[in-house]
Amino acid sequence: MKYETVHNLTLPKIGFGTWKIGGESSPNPKMDSVSLAALRSALELGYTHIDTAEMYAAGHTEELIGQVIREVHVKREALFITSKVMPEHLAYDQVIRSCEASLRRLQMDYLDFYLIHWPSVGIKLEETFWALNQLVKDGKVKHLGVCNFDVKLLKQSQALSATPIITNQVPFSTSDRSYVKNGVLEYCQQNNIILTAYSPVNQGHFRINKTLESIARAHSATPDQIALAWLVLQTRVITIPMSFNPVHIKENWDAADIILGDDEMKQLN
Numbered sequence: 290m291k292y293e294t295v296h297n298l299t300l301p302k303i304g305f306g307t308w309k310i311g312g313e314s315s316p317n318p319k320m321d322s323v324s325l326a327a328l329r330s331a332l333e334l335g336y337t338h339i340d341t342a343e344m345y346a347a348g349h350t351e352e353l354i355g356q357v358i359r360e361v362h363v364k365r366e367a368l369f370i371t372s373k374v375m376p377e378h379l380a381y382d383q384v385i386r387s388c389e390a391s392l393r394r395l396q397m398d399y400l401d402f403y404l405i406h407w408p409s410v411g412i413k414l415e416e417t418f419w420a421l422n423q424l425v426k427d428g429k430v431k432h433l434g435v436c437n438f439d440v441k442l443l444k445q446s447q448a449l450s451a452t453p454i455i456t457n458q459v460p461f462s463t464s465d466r467s468y469v470k471n472g473v474l475e476y477c478q479q480n481n482i483i484l485t486a487y488s489p490v491n492q493g494h495f496r497i498n499k500t501l502e503s504i505a506r507a508h509s510a511t512p513d514q515i516a517l518a519w520l521v522l523q524t525r526v527i528t529i530p531m532s533f534n535p536v537h538i539k540e541n542w543d544a545a546d547i548i549l550g551d552d553e554m555k556q557l558n
């Protein structure tokens with residue numbers, strides 16, 4: 290595994306995403322056993338960064354994560370748990386209540402990272418950060434971050450946060466470079482902010498081209514693994530692929546160890 294360090298915090302380059310674990314916009318009990326098996330398999334392989342949100346399966350995803358962590362007896366301090374507050378809950382009291390509800394469902398007394406899931410339309414960022422800073426002060430959250438923020442919103446967040454903004458979570462893959470084009474990747478790299486690439490294999494609708502195929506063949510790897518390796522070889526970039534399939538979960542983990550040459554990186558760029 291490769292790691293990324295900012296502000297004395299060292300994170301694995303590859304973590305585990307959980308959108309659709311336990312359901313999509315509402316809980317789907319039929320998915321519980323496959324979801325629990327995927328989480329178990331990730332934790333047993335050694336994944337330590339688990340990304341979730343109150344929005345995922347309306348909180349049920351967090352419940353399943355809490356259940357599996359207890360079952361596999363992994364030490365809480367060995368894990369990095371990310372959760373997110375949804376854009377409808379960004380007023381002061383709602384942020385506090387959302388975080389407490391996430392902690393209850395996860396059966397934890399703190400989150401490593403608490404992120405704003407999407408920018409708010411109606412609530413001022415000042416009010417949201419007032420609550421987020423309070424959660425850090427109270428020890429309920431260790432570090433703050435944001436998702437889907439452009440450079441302007443990132444700068445505002447940095448000014449409002451009492452602690453460094455650790456990450457901006459945005460879509461980034463070989464087929465989606467929108468946050469490279471809008472300058473966010475470069476801004477994160479220059480300002481010690483981790484860019485967490487979500488949907489790194491394009492939600493399973495991954496476009497495989499000849500370049501990816503030939504580089505994959507040369508490394509005896511799959512195109513998905515090469516796409517992940519390309520991401521995590523970039524400075525300040527980590528990623529959080531999601532999978533129900535234990536074979537893919539292992540392949541994604543192993544992708545962090547693939548070394549691509551300068552020429553291969555250039556071709557993929």
Ligand SMILES: NC(=O)c1ccc[n+]([C@@H]2O[C@H](COP(=O)([O-])OP(=O)(O)OC[C@H]3O[C@@H](n4cnc5c(N)ncnc54)[C@H](OP(=O)(O)O)[C@@H]3O)[C@@H](O)[C@H]2O)c1
Nearest residue numbers: 306307308436487488489490491492493530531532533537
């Ligand atoms: N902050 C935000 O706004 C935001 C938005 C979206 C996502 N996220 C986070 O980012 C995580 C990842 O993004 P995502 O779930 O949207 O998309 P993703 O990880 O790009 O794609 C997941 C899909 O890709 C397939 N897959 C994964 N690894 C594979 C492999 N090695 N080979 C072949 N297929 C593979 C999975 O199918 P199988 O189950 O068959 O492997 C699954 O259908 C989410 O789970 C969530 O935690 C955050």
